[in-house]
Amino acid sequence: MPFALAILVGTQLVAEVLRRVLHLPLPGPVIGMFLLALALIGPARRWLAPTADKPSALEQTATTLISNMGLLFVPAGVGIVAELGVLQREWFPIVAGLIVSTVLGLIVTGVVMHRIMRRSEMRELSAAGRHEEAN
Structure with a gap:
């Protein structure tokens, strides 16, 4: 789970840096999701994709975050x-x-x-x- 969380936060960090450097009109998280999608269909797939017997750590982490998403609405x-x-x-x-x-x-x-x-x-x-x- 720490590796998967590092991937999620890392892609958002890279996206935020790209957004600021390139003056892109999109939010960093949107760019980060796009970069993560490219990684999942690209060469990094073998590290991030699930195997036949169990889901990947990235999938497990994303599922956990989504299942607890209600907590993220408390600040709003x-x-x-x-x-x-x-x-x-x-x-x-x-x-x-x-x-x-x-x-x-x-x-x-x-x-x-x-x-x-x-x-x-x-x-x-x-x-x-x-x-x-x-x-």
Whole structure:
């Protein structure tokens, strides 16, 4: 478990350094997850991947962290209670921002999904057409 935790924290550290050095607009943890995903499909897979008889230490550590994720929300809850006055004064812009950002996120997701599905259907149709021409 210490090795797996070192990998998780290390990828986040490397990502945070990259973010600051390269002035990337993404948060360090997002870049770290991307780097970890690349490591899991790349050459480091043999050290990080599970074996046939048991899960890897990385998988066990990640599962433990996820199962205790509720504890990570305690500081956010404390922050909300601490800033309750601001929330009471500024409730309308906060609610409006939440609603607008949710609706925009759904619209963008729908448009992207529609375009991806349309491209996929066009490829299938063109592949089917080429297959029929060959016969």
